[in-house]
Amino acid sequence: MNSELIDAEKFEQVIGTLSNRFSANRFQRIKTPAFERYDLYSKVTSSVNRKEMVKVIDPSGEVFVLRPDVTIPITQELSHAHRKLTSEHRFYYVQEVFRRSPDSAEKTERTQAGIEYFCKRSPEVDAETILLALETMKDLKFDDIKIEIGHTAFFHELITQLKLTEYQSDRLKAFIRAKNSVEIEALLTTLDADEAIKHAVTQIPRLYGKPEEVLDRAKEVANTSRMQATLSYLDEVCRRLTLHGFDEHIVIDFGLINRMDYYSGIVFQGYVGRFGKPVLMGGRYDRLGHEFDADLPAIGFACEVETLLKASDNQKIVHGKEEA
Structure with a gap:
C-alpha cells in the first residue's frame, strides 16, 4: 500500500481520537476563517510572531493573513456576543494553521487541534483542563507522559x-x-x-x-x-x-x-518518552479578551497532529528495537 495513504489513515485516526476525547468532555467543535485581516494579529498581544505570518494582499490592497492562530479569532468572535462572561463556553477545533519557520525543514501548513475553555479561574477548572490534556495523551497510547x-x-x-x-x-x-x-x-x-x-x-x-x-x-x-x-x-x-x-x-x-x-x-x-520537544502546550489567558473590550477569562491547550504522529512513530521504532 502507498505509504502516503498509510500516513493519511494514521492522520485521521489521531484526529478521530482527539475529537472523541474533546467531545466526551462536552466541548463543541467550531471552525474559524482561513483568511483574517492582518490587523487582528498585528494589534493584539499574543504568542504569534508577526514575522511568521503568511501574508496575502487582496486586489483592494488590504493585507490578510492565512490563519496563524485559532485562539485569537475565537476570542474575538465570542467578544461580539459577550462583553462579560456569564456562563462557561467550551470549544474545540481541528484545522490548519500557517506559520513560516526559520527551519526550512518545517512545513508552513500544520494541522492544529485544541480546546478553548472560557471560564473563571479556579484550581478546580485548571486541574480539569490539565487532566484533559493527560487523558488525551493517554488516549493516543503514549509512554512516559x-x-x-x-x-x-x-x-x-x-x-x-x-x-x-x-x-x-x-x-x-x-x-x-x-x-x-x-x-x-x-x-x-x-x-x-x-x-x-x-x-x-x-x-x-x-x-x-x-x-x-x-x-x-x-x-x-x-x-x-x-x-x-x-x-x-x-x-x-x-x-x-x-x-x-x-x-x-x-x-x-x-x-x-x-x-x-x-x-x-x-x-x-x-x-512523552523519547521525544525531545513538547507535543502539547497550553495555559490560562484571562487578559486576551481585554484586547476586544471584553472580560473573557479562559484556559486552553493545543497540539499539532504532525508532531503527535512523529512522536508516536518514534516510540514505535524504539519499542521495535527493544523487542528485537
Whole structure:
C-alpha cells in the first residue's frame, strides 16, 4: 500500500481520537476563517510572531493573513456576543494553521487541534483542563507522559522588583528557559538590586521536579503575598491531579516562562518518552479578551497532529528495537 495513504489513515485516526476525547468532555467543535485581516494579529498581544505570518494582499490592497492562530479569532468572535462572561463556553477545533519557520525543514501548513475553555479561574477548572490534556495523551497510547506546570505570576513578581529594561528582561527569560545559571548570574551582577531578589532569580532554573519538593523550595524565595498565593494555587491544582492518580506524571517547572505575554496564569507543556520537544502546550489567558473590550477569562491547550504522529512513530521504532 502507498505509504502516503498509510500516513493519511494514521492522520485521521489521531484526529478521530482527539475529537472523541474533546467531545466526551462536552466541548463543541467550531471552525474559524482561513483568511483574517492582518490587523487582528498585528494589534493584539499574543504568542504569534508577526514575522511568521503568511501574508496575502487582496486586489483592494488590504493585507490578510492565512490563519496563524485559532485562539485569537475565537476570542474575538465570542467578544461580539459577550462583553462579560456569564456562563462557561467550551470549544474545540481541528484545522490548519500557517506559520513560516526559520527551519526550512518545517512545513508552513500544520494541522492544529485544541480546546478553548472560557471560564473563571479556579484550581478546580485548571486541574480539569490539565487532566484533559493527560487523558488525551493517554488516549493516543503514549509512554512516559509528563506534564510540566508553571505559573507566570511567580517570575513576573521577581522581575518587577528588578526593574529591568526590555532588553535585559528578554535576555533573562532566554537564560532561564535554557536553565543557563552561569549567564543568569553574570547578568544579575550588572544590576543594582537587592541581593535577596537576585538570589531568588538564580533559584528559578532549579525549581524543577516533583511538586511537593519544588513548592517547598519555592517558599524560601517567595517574598511577596502574590508569590505565596501562586504557590498555594499550584499546590491545590497538583492535589486535585493526584486525586485522579496522575501524581507520577506531574512536574513543576518555574522556568516555564515561554510566551508569557500571551498567558496570564498557569502554563503547562506535555512531553512523552523519547521525544525531545513538547507535543502539547497550553495555559490560562484571562487578559486576551481585554484586547476586544471584553472580560473573557479562559484556559486552553493545543497540539499539532504532525508532531503527535512523529512522536508516536518514534516510540514505535524504539519499542521495535527493544523487542528485537
